[in-house]
Amino acid sequence: MSEHAAAAHAHPDFVTPADWPEDPQYGKATLGKLGMWIFLLSDALSFAGLLLAYGILRGGSTHWHNPGEPELGIPFTAGLTFLLICSSVTMVLGYAAAVENKRKQATLFLGLTALGGVLFLCGQAHEYHGLSQEGLHFGASAYASTFYVITSFHGFHVFTGVTYLTIITIATALGKFDNGNYNRIEVAGLFWHFVDLIWILVFTFVYLVPTQK
């Protein structure tokens, strides 16, 4: 038993992942990690519900775009996609720093990750603004409505992620996750990567799949 485990008797929150007992099925995955994964599965199915609705509506429609409705701008959102990928990288780098007990570096990368999320949201706001000026209005067609619902549901996840990461960043800066107690950073990372992962799918299904001419 390591010294951290001894500390665990004194304070429950200080069980580091390294001290977590081995489970025959789930190895050293911590409670928090398992819980987050289960939540992500659940969340994935809520996205699946919306994407399914999108797919069925689109598959069953005779024409998808109403006359006058713009195409979605692929180059700009490709940029957003790239931005999210970058923020995923900063996330893992922040995690790596936390594992190696480099508090300053971890804080920096986590902060950058949150910043990436903020920029993404700004980009999305910009995109919405542009599209609505071009005549894509929520409620005007299944095309417009599904687009706004799915992307804003994802945007809501980004927003949640930014909030979550901000809290984690502050706690990191305050030294809460020093000395191998990086589990909560990893768990937050799971959520953030999930948001990225979902965007990859949304980008493909909603933006890239070409419309039938």
Add this chain to the structure above:
Amino acid sequence: MTAILALALGAPPKPETGFGMPHDASIDGHLIDWLINVTSGFVIILFVIMCVWMLYAALKHGRDHQAEYDHGSSKHSVTVALVISAIIFFVVDGNLFVNSMVDLSKAFWNHADAEAMGSVVRIEVNAHQWAWDARYAGADGQFGTADDVVTLNDIRVPAETPILIQLASVDVIHSFYLPNFRVKQDAMPGMVNRMWFRAKPEEIGNSFDIACAQHCGTNHYKMKGTLTVLSKEDYAKWLQDQAAVSTRAYDPNDQEAHWGWKWKEI
């Protein structure tokens, strides 16, 4: 429109005598009745075995009975359980599945063969809160023309002839349900659904309820029509009379009355 409404409805349906399934007026309905009743036989046997077993155990294997320590996981026990389950499955469910597949492809869902039966009657039914509009093609055999016969809550059909119905709805979902013919099909807004049936020749002169089976709002319970079975001659005559009336009453500007669609081929 008023001219059509003013037409007298057929004779009112007769009340059912006795409990159980309503009087079967269709040529194919007995297939369903047979399957239901045979299954009931199986189900009752299973259920009685189960009850007797439970009752016997509860009464005889009570507090005074020495419990027999048995995990039931020996190869023998497991095999017995699996074999019994398999037998029940293949007999009861197998019977249901096979007969249903046969009946569906022989009758209820075989729209293609029904269409091909030559002398058929085609009716378009448009549901709305809370009534059934029916449309017959008239002499020209085309829907959506001036000689279409349009009725409200009143469908008349010749006996024996396959009656092909295409269903749609204006507002919410309804379900076209003919209890005496054992058929039912949802009327969906934005979609055209199919169903078909045949009336027995003995039923000539009788009329039956058309019911709505899908909750469609406050007056769902009143969404009722009448289906009357006529002889082929009477039917032809009725249709001719109606076509004349309809042609006279046709108003090209009454957009709402023009709900007919081009008959959807298979």
Add this chain to the structure above:
Amino acid sequence: MEQHFEIQPIHPEPTSFVRRYIFSTDHKVIAKQFLWAGLIFLLVGGTLAMMIRWQWAYPGEKVPVLGDLFLRRSGGVIGPATYTSIFTMHGLIMIFFAITPAMIGAFGNFCIPLMIGARDMAFPKLNMLSFWTFVVSLLLIIASFLVRLGSAGAGWTTYPPLSTQIGTPGWGQTLVVAAIFVTGAATIMGSINYVTTVLRLRAPGMTYLRMPLTVWGLWLTAILNVLFVPVLGAAALLLFLDRVFGTQFFIAGAASVRGGGDPILFQHLFWIFGHPEVYILILPAWGIVGDLISFFARKPAYWYKGTVFAMTAVTILSAVVYGHHMFVTGMNPLLGKSFMLLTLIISVPAEMLFLNWLHTIWKGSIRLTTAMLFGLGMVFVFGLGGLTGLYLGTISTDLYLHDTMWVVGHFHFTMAAASFLATFGAIYFWFPKMFGRNMSEGLGKIHFWFSVVFITLVFGGQLFVGYAGQQRRLYDPYQYTFLAHLHFPNKLTSWFGFMLGIGQVPFIINFFKSLFAGSKAEQNPWQVGTLEWTLCPSPPPHHNFDKIPTVLRGPHEYANPE
């Protein structure tokens, strides 16, 4: 293995009233909160059921007592619009706000940690949040009754376009859709907890195949909840947008000025959730009854592994049969037929379950306690419920039976009888552990016989008129000529229903009397071998176990002769 101890430290019991009884993170307190909420709403749902039955016995006549209380505006008479709200809210309340909290919320919270040897749930704070989110949904439901035009009226299945502003204008339906969304969120939080707790907090030696069947049932239910409630959430969200923001996801036909909506889409999303939901409501019941039967037959559960396997198989199959609710919507016939086959396959694991239960009581030494009676009663009524499902799973017979009272009879036998009786069995069984006092066996048996006899008669009456073709959700069935002669059987059924209602009074008396004046319960009054009875006093201390136990054998080995 010693390490399990470290990740579940003993927290001191909170001392303030609020932290102890209201915003508590203790799974046992949260369980009681869910139980109270569920029972109160069971009463609400039951009252609504009595009003349905009244209307069918005496259509359009003034409802005694209830009419003066709740229907003053219409002079005590149920009108057609009110009637739609009554059955809609009866269905929704019973499923989401009565049986779900009383069975899954209460016994999931209470039993899972105790039975697997954990000190609490994996995430106690999330657990608390789950309950209070649930309370928010209850408030939304209550609010829906108070707004103009009344509560939701589109049926518990809320099929659009009827459930959009086209069919049910007003805030009532909107609030209810919101309530479904919120209660979904609460369910997901609870279920994440259940799943994770079982995955990670089992005591040393508590392998999966040593878990009590109750835990298996609750765990599989939680898995289904985690995966399928979000789909309902998506459907409810889209419906909410259709109602409030004028989108047209589900609207087609003349009302869809902009085209593109699809009412069947909602049915797909709803039943992708909805069919797993019905097993969500039965799996814990199967588990509880499997345990009860073994405990009181003084025998280990017969072919335990087979039971576990069957329950798991049903869980998996439940995801791929939902189309049997949509046979007559005009779905692709090939798809319909595939759903028929898959549906019928579910009866194989169901038969295995029955055989195992029957073998368990065979050659036992049966103690007919109230809890055992409820267990046996559940097997009896579920037999009826399951077998009547076969007719519905077959397309050609469903052409006739779909949306008739046969369906209603089927699902009352499965849910309102089987899950209902199992919930009561669980209450009688775990009451001593929960509250530290014994319930009266005498009153319990009166309650049992009233319940099982009249449940069979009421729901049998529903099947009877369903067989005769009566559609469901009819304000006044006798408007139809082919149903006019069914007034008498319906009236009789209604009276059985009122008797069923009266039969619940002994329970209410028993519950309150035992709560305040019951005799003190011993640690293991039933003489069974699961952890909560063998190791915890009644009621258990805040931290459940002084020392996390090491488990050496299966759940049903109390009477092991070795």
Add this chain to the structure above:
Amino acid sequence: MAHVNRKQYMVIFLVLFVLTILELAVVKMPAIGRTPMFIALIALAVSKAAFVGLYYMHLKHETRILKLTIAIPLCTPAVYALILIAEAAWRRLS
């Protein structure tokens, strides 16, 4: 011990970047036909998602059971999508 491999993280980043470029390239090639394009896009998206899941979310280093716990439920919606979109198209055409 925790799995920290900075070099691998950067390699994955590069892979994701390249795959995104590929996606954009595929969309610009209508000549390959709608269905192949669709399949290519799905394949690219799924492999991107898999890279994120396996390396950034460390699924690669988890136990096999955990991997299956995640993967199996995620197949369900894919099956639904395949069948239901086809069915919706069938309803449109029939």
